[in-house]
Amino acid sequence: MSSASSSAESAEGRWERLPPWLRPRGVELPGKGELRWIETTVLVLVGILLAVATINDVARQTGVNHRLVADIRTWRLYTGHNFHNVGVDQHLLGPATKREVVCGNDVPGAPKEEIQVCLVVDGPIRDGRRKVTAGWYLRAHSEDDVRSKRYGCFGPDGAAFCP
């Protein structure tokens, strides 16, 4: 097999017809470094954006976790059941609303194997819990977003959630 460097010279000759600014180079020419400066500036700006987005997301998720803990505590205090398996749906009523649906069995049992009590919790955290604005019962083996399976809605806003 031939040496690559000898074939390279003849190969490079074919680019001579191109204008100088378009010709390929084996190595970069030492210049004023303007392009490198622009690239570095863009990189730093992108880096700042990613860093701010990361910190913002950590703060957002920390808030979500605090709400999650308060939601579960609210459900346990409201129902009087100190059950371990309590589910919190933070998207059902819109993730931006910060209104969450917390569901758990009304008697001991595997998750969703029994009738569930679901609560809509809202507002800021006070004393480690949030305000219950509505609630409903849900038949066993049902998902909390299936409206037709809800019954016995209660609370100030309860009527809006039952079929």
Next chain:
Amino acid sequence: MAASLCALLIVAATSEIVLDGALGRSPLIPKSPSIAGWLSGIGERLGYRVFLIALLVSCAAYAGLIAVVRARERGRVSARFVIGLVVVLHVIVFAGPILLSTDVFSYIAYARLGVVHGINPYTHGPVAIASDPVFQYVGHTWRQVESAYGPLYTLISYPLALLGVTGALWAMKVEALLASAGTLLLVWRCAAARGFDPVLAVLLIGTNPLYVIYGLGGAHNDLLMMLAMMGAVYLMVARPATSRREGAAAALIVGGALAKATAAALLPFMIVSRRRLAPIVGALLALAAGLLAGFLAFGIHGVDLVSALNRDAAFVSSDSFATEIAHLFGKPGVFPIDHDLLKGALVLIVVHLLWRTWRGYDWVAASGWSLLAISVTSTWLLAWYILWPLPLAVVCRDRRLLVATLAVQSMFVIHQITPLLAPVS
């Protein structure tokens, strides 16, 4: 002294994760055959708090170790010390359980689909073998999903299916260990060939917490892809340069891409950099051979990598920068239009890098930037994706790539710490 302390902290933090993980029953440790049971009497169940503290300690010690080695103690930190540290970390993780990912069980499931059950892994997901012993270990998200890996990787993993689930798991761990060792050896040689300090280059990769804990700990096939990448880089930087070497390097990249498609990112930069026929011929020959083997083994679905990539590109993970930026601007998540914008941004970056390479910019650096750009613009970001540019960053002629790669890794780690700030249970 400072280097020894940092090394000790990295080893201690990694050991903590492995020993606690060996007990299983943790959301951080996937359900798995008991391969590390003999370690389980020492630690406690691995929780988020202990894991994150160990990860942060490991990252801080890694940063400290690099700073010490670069700043003043290079003469006192021997190659033997660094190699010894890398070997110890590899042995600790190899002896332990699978960490943080169920992917390895998907690899085994795809192999068992084809070998044990005679089902094409490119047309059926693991759910097709729900009665197989490996199925219970496959991640819920991936049970319906056909293989997105290249036909070469599937063919390599096929013989491992004959070893049973536990045997195949160990074989996957050995494969990851050997791929990592090979990658580090090639990084050493590439660094030496390009006039960089090979000890620092190996230190930067072999003790990197994401590389060790996530990459090696999860026995990810990304390590195999990185081995092919670094093999190609070595063939290109080794002297004397010959057409045969250039052709073989391009063929290796294609081989890597037929294992995991991302490796293909290197090929255009290599071709534009050399502007010779040999890499093109090497790539085409390897592609033809690989596609033929893939077609004969798996039919048309086995060589249709584009649809698999398109399917995976639609996935969204909470760790992706795209999701974080969406949240920053008050959006609940990534919308379809965002996928298009991100693809557009990636195309612009690659075109700019190709132009720069055409005008003499280091093709290894350009390849590394493109891999970093792929991971940053991806809506589906996992820890091992931000390992891709690292071996290129330590042997390229643009130090900014290393800084950017480590910065992105740092941001990924910071994004994990929420359970430490607000524990849920």
